[in-house]
Amino acid sequence: MTDQELKEFILRHETDSTAELMLHRERWPSIDMQVAVRCIQGRAKARNKLPVWYAEPGLLYPQSLSLEQCSSQATALYKQRFVLSVDRVADLTGGLGVDSWSLSQPAASVDYFERSEELCACARHNFVALGRDNITVHCAETTPEMLSRIPSDTYSLIYLDPARRGRDGGRVYSLRDCEPDITALRPELLRIAPRILLKASPMADIRVLLSELPETAEIHILSSENECKEVLVLMLRGNAISAGNIPITAVELSSGEDVAEFHFTLREENEAAADLAAPSEITGYLLEPSPAILKSGAFKLPAVRFGLRKISASTHFYTAPVPVGHFPGKIRRIIEVLPFHKATIRDFRKKYPACSVTARNFPITSEELRRRLGTSESDTLRVLATTASDGSRLLIVSTPSI
Template identity: 35%
Template sequence: MSKGQELAAEPGAHQGLTAAEIAFIREHLYDNPGELILKAGKFKGLDVKKLAAQIQSRQKALKKLPEWSANEKLIFPPALSVEQCSSEATAHYKAGIVSGNTLIDITGGMGIDCYYMSASFTKAHYFEQQPEVASTAEYNFAQLGASRIQVHAGESLVALRDGLTADWLYADPARRDANKEKVVRLADCTPDVAGNSGLLLNAAPHILIKTSPLLDIDLASKELQKLKEVHIIGYEQECKELLFVLDREMPGQNFKIKVRIVDSVGRPLHQLDFDREEERSAVVGYAKPSGYLYEPHAAVLKAGAFKTVASRFNLQKLAMHSQLYTSESYVEDFPGRSFKILAICKPDIREISQHIPGDKANITTRNFPAKPEELRKKWKLKDGGGHYLFATTLADQSKVVIVCVKPI
């Protein structure tokens, strides 16, 4: 055992859940946790407050963490921690871009990422400063059969300074400051991975840093040393997280941007690779809506691939700031939503209603002086149905509503 490992104490054993507690959680999994607490007197011999918290967390995790949710023996952290942890989909994706003999996870937490990424390594070190969190993670890893993960209750940076090394190092720094406000700079996260990048790169030749999608990519690129890639991960309709890959051998700072829209097991459904120079030099034309309409996925927009996505897929923009695209013939595999255009109308419900059946439509606004809910109320339309209304501004500054349906 290395000196670095000795600095991090092994966590105390977690007692886990009793058979009676597991049965209670199973029976009341879909009940209101608050109401269960109010009825606590009915359930003799059980800590209903503790179990209600487990139920609340599991309810949050059902879709986000299906494999973990299906294991009745696992202990879940508070619901807020479940909301903030990685999904299984994005954890699977991360496991696909790292591999080697040893992984060090310096920020521990619930352990979702460490668990899935550890499958790509012979062994993994999980570090967590809070003893109770570390103890719970160790217990959960044991229930999941993740024997290659060694849990340390202690400060990871101390172990790194003392000589602990690995092939890959992973960090998911806390993304709120002392006042619980969301932050957009890496330097305001804990631990300060930018300020400690020399230490991290000395401990491992490859670093993977996960951040909130709110983080400013270009600002972070100036804060980090040896930046090789930025992965922008989309899942369903949202941009879920940013991944910064550092490489000790990276000579310059011409990093690649990799947009990945993944499925439930982390496989890319759509992908777009480019760099800032390509975006700057890309030539894009403007046109009125014709044939088909394209709305980029949130991950594409976060990447700033506004011109690149047009040039790659041979599309034209409707206007400089609308971020909607069009083509005469249908383009497959577009990284976002695609629609067949039925009509282009003035923002007048009398004209729009000639092209939609009933009083239902899905409304989106792009570069338009009103929000979808305001238009829905004004036009007396319910949300839903098979028709889509895009209220936007064209290159000639005219305001229009594009009536669409799904292409197939």
């Protein structure tokens, strides 16, 4: 089977059932059907996640887990901002190679390290197919012994995306439970390179990261498609910025572009004082920060910087009487605000037969409230059930702001 034969077969059959292809593999004796099926399945997952990779049908895809865990194209391209044209980069957790591929574009060179021989073989093939001739593949595991053999300052930047699955296959979130354990390797890594870029779990606690990684100089939180995707930590050798003054950037990505960024420090957030809205002041527009901002812990600063009022101290929604430009999140137009009474529940379905339901800082769940209101789902109308600053329960009905 030649590469060209495999490529043509994949393009011809990429919409076919892979189960049927495997069942009738004898029809194509010259094709390694397991490889072909894996590539077809991989391309299906890469179509939206990695459009540049999808556009090259000659790429090889290993086990599905590596594709599920790899960076998306948007988040991989974002990491290029940390790379200089003179940088020699080491990617110590190579995986599928998406981050190495992205980092190699601005960098002078990238050394890709990966312990899986299968992943190394796929990466070596794919880097050539993608035209990346400045990446060297090393089949090696990142261990203290391996790092000890690398001379000091060999690299100017080290990138790591530690595996977040335990020995039993379950997800782990603590840095100490990931492989490799960067908290243990930190001194050795900073000997080899003055800068370390770490991709941490999107579930990681920012304050815990700062306490475990004292050389942290920047935190970047990336979200897209209404979900927090990555937490990036930039560490600098000898850095002594106090945790409260470390710059934090919350970014909402769309099609590989930054559509909204919010910059702050924990000190600024701690010192901010957000005005609270009385129930009668919840009019005009309802604003919800991006998942990246919510993950960052910036709950008061958005209100201060954009002249908003918080619905309540514990509810991270805001209101404004007029439209707000460049807000990093969703803006919806408020239709009406209703008290959460029996009469409201009784009549709600008549007025809003279709309405998505969200409960925040409320005594019952979204599912239970949807059952009580008796509404069906809607792509436009939404009701937010929440507790106001005076303790009253409210239903805020809204529609997308045009």
